[in-house]
Amino acid sequence: MGSGGMPAKDRKLRWSSDVDQWEKPDFTSQSSDCIALNRNECLTVSVPATTANIGPGFDSLGFAVDLRNDVTVEFSPTGTFILELKGEGCDFLPRDETNAVIEAVKKGYRFQSNDERELDVSALKFTSTNRIPPARGLGSSSAALVCGLAAGMTLAGSDVSTARARRDLLNLACEVEGHPDNVAPAIFGGFQIALSDENEWITSSVNIPEGMLCSLFIPDFHSLTSETRAALSDKLTQAEAVFNIGRTATLINAFNQSDFRLMKIGTQDIMHQHQRGDKQFGLDKIIAAAIGAGAHCCFLSGAGPTVLAMTGGDENGKIGDSTIAAITAERVAEAMSDAAKEFGVEGQALIVEPTMEGISAWIDVFDDGEDVVDMM
Ligand SMILES: Nc1ncnc2c1ncn2[C@@H]1O[C@H](COP(=O)(O)OP(=O)(O)O)[C@@H](O)[C@H]1O
Ligand SMILES: N[C@@H](CCOP(=O)(O)O)C(=O)O
Numbered sequence: 001m002g003s004g005g006m007p008a009k010d011r012k013l014r015w016s017s018d019v020d021q022w023e024k025p026d027f028t029s030q031s032s033d034c035i036a037l038n039r040n041e042c043l044t045v046s047v048p049a050t051t052a053n054i055g056p057g058f059d060s061l062g063f064a065v066d067l068r069n070d071v072t073v074e075f076s077p078t079g080t081f082i083l084e085l086k087g088e089g090c091d092f093l094p095r096d097e098t099n100a101v102i103e104a105v106k107k108g109y110r111f112q113s114n115d116e117r118e119l120d121v122s123a124l125k126f127t128s129t130n131r132i133p134p135a136r137g138l139g140s141s142s143a144a145l146v147c148g149l150a151a152g153m154t155l156a157g158s159d160v161s162t163a164r165a166r167r168d169l170l171n172l173a174c175e176v177e178g179h180p181d182n183v184a185p186a187i188f189g190g191f192q193i194a195l196s197d198e199n200e201w202i203t204s205s206v207n208i209p210e211g212m213l214c215s216l217f218i219p220d221f222h223s224l225t226s227e228t229r230a231a232l233s234d235k236l237t238q239a240e241a242v243f244n245i246g247r248t249a250t251l252i253n254a255f256n257q258s259d260f261r262l263m264k265i266g267t268q269d270i271m272h273q274h275q276r277g278d279k280q281f282g283l284d285k286i287i288a289a290a291i292g293a294g295a296h297c298c299f300l301s302g303a304g305p306t307v308l309a310m311t312g313g314d315e316n317g318k319i320g321d322s323t324i325a326a327i328t329a330e331r332v333a334e335a336m337s338d339a340a341k342e343f344g345v346e347g348q349a350l351i352v353e354p355t356m357e358g359i360s361a362w363i364d365v366f367d368d369g370e371d372v373v374d375m376m
Contacts, residue, residue: 034117035109035155037363042074045150045160045361048189049132049352050139051214051308052181055267055299056247061206062181062302063191065214066355067138069130071101071147073155076125088130089140097121100141101128104148104176105155111172112156119152135222137302142182146173150359160361169359170194174201182302189358191255208354209258209313211322213329215295217307217336219281219347225303228276236271243270260313263297273300281305282343289339293332305347307336326351 037043047069052062076082083095083102093099102121109119128147134140149172150160158165166187173183180194184203194203236244251266253259277283277300290298290309298309309332312325333349340347 034113035119036157037073037075037155038365039075040366042072042364042366043151043154043361044070044072044364045147045154045359046070047143047147047150047186047359048355048357050142050182050185050302051137051306052139052179052302053269053272053300054251055273055297056244056251056269056271057181057193058244058269058271059179059181060195061191061193061248061251062139062185063206063208064185064189064355064358065138065216065352066357067131067350067352069128069132069140069143069147071129071151072127073105073151074125076123079123081122082125084125084127086127086129088132089134090130093128093130093134099128100144101148101151102126104145105152107176108149108152108154108169108172109156110152111149111168112153112158117156119155133218133306135224136218137223137225137300137304137306138216138218139182139186139302141225142173142177142186145176146183146186146359149173150361154361160359166359170201170203185358187358189356191354193252206252207256207258208356209255209260211312211325212310212354213312213325214352214354215290215309215311215329215333215336216301216350216352217286217309217333217340217347218350219305219340219345221281221305221345223276223303223305228303232272232275240270243268258313260296263310264291267297267299269299273304276300276304277307281345282340283307285343286336286339289335290332293335294328295332298332298336309333309336 048064049067050062050064054061083099085093085095106119132138132140132143149169153165154160169187170184174180177183180201184192184194188203191206191208192203193206247266247268250262254262254266274284283300286307287298295309295311301308311328311332329351333351337349
């Protein structure tokens with residue numbers, strides 16, 4: 001094994017955060033001996049849900065919200081491949097090696113070991129704890145991809161808390177996903193503007209005003225991003241392009257300057273959201289209801305069908321602001337649910353906060369019954 005019997009804390013020192021000094025694990029013959037995990041250890045990778053587009057920023061903007069999927073990897077007690085699913089999507093996500101998380105683990109491992117080895121997962125146990133509802137526009141596929149890639153890279157010896165590993169993760173995940181607006185905030189947290197420049201994906205952060213809350217209306221039905229993307233027109237008139245360019249720029253200013261008044265106009269879009277939602281589940285009416293109930297802005301989350309409205313924010317820093325924000329967020333969520341019901345659509349209302357925490361990974365060490373956590 002690359003790490004031998006070394007405790008995780010010491011072993012971590014083998015992988016320098018200095019980009020030029022990354023030390024490749026000593027890959028030897030046996031598959032289970034080729035991973036940077038001891039038999040008394042369990043690796044966990046945690047990734048947040050993300051809301052992409054934010055109205056006009058199609059394929060470019062996204063922010064992370066505090067609803068997380070976790071994947072753990074440990075040696076299987078039965079000596080055979082196990083994939084345990086918990087929470088969202090348990091009833092239909094595959095439990096074999098075709099699961100997107102497992103495919104990504106193998107890809108991440110292959111990348112980190114310079115294509116020298118395939119990861120044999122037959123002696124490993126994976127547990128996927130899913131809190132992000134799949135196929136609802138909250139970046140579940142990106143979370144699965146990023147979790148898996150990061151787990152695979154870690155098993156091949158990478159420290160995914162380093163800037164270099166995160167950059168690699170961004171490039172790898174964007175290659176698979178094709179658009180960066182979910183994966184960038186899933187990896188880096190916060191609000192990200194992401195784009196591709198020749199062979200490289202680049203992301204930069206935007207401020208999210210303190211104290212903002214997101215009211216989510218998550219319809220009960222599923223909608224596959226690939227299907228609703230395929231139905232969009234790939235042509236825009238100049239006037240349509242100008243509509244979205246002006247609003248995207250306004251949106252960035254609104255967030256960076258905590259200017260809540262600009263958020264409603266800054267989240268308007270002409271490229272995709274009404275095509276995906278108005279006739280299908282009354283998106284225009286849900287947005288109007290949220291704004292009417294006091295939201296700063298409201299938009300289709302990713303490819304939908306989730307709708308996200310934003311409230312709160314420490315405009316004046318007055319005592320009691322957070323209580324008022326929470327009450328408004330609940331009122332907005334209720335108004336969205338009622339509007340959807342009138343359209344015949346049932347769903348779940350949920351209030352979450354934006355989060356600055358992107359991917360995190362750690363190793364639990366089970367030592368004589370004691371559980372020591374090693375943050376990576
Ligand atoms: N936790 C998960 N584990 C494995 N695969 C997942 C998971 N979540 C989502 N997926 C895959 O992603 C698909 C949904 O992707 P997509 O249509 O892009 O929806 P979303 O908007 O939620 O990202 C699911 O059908 C499934 O194949
Ligand atoms: N820009 C993409 C975003 C898809 O987000 P998801 O959360 O629905 O996967 C698109 O609009 O297709």
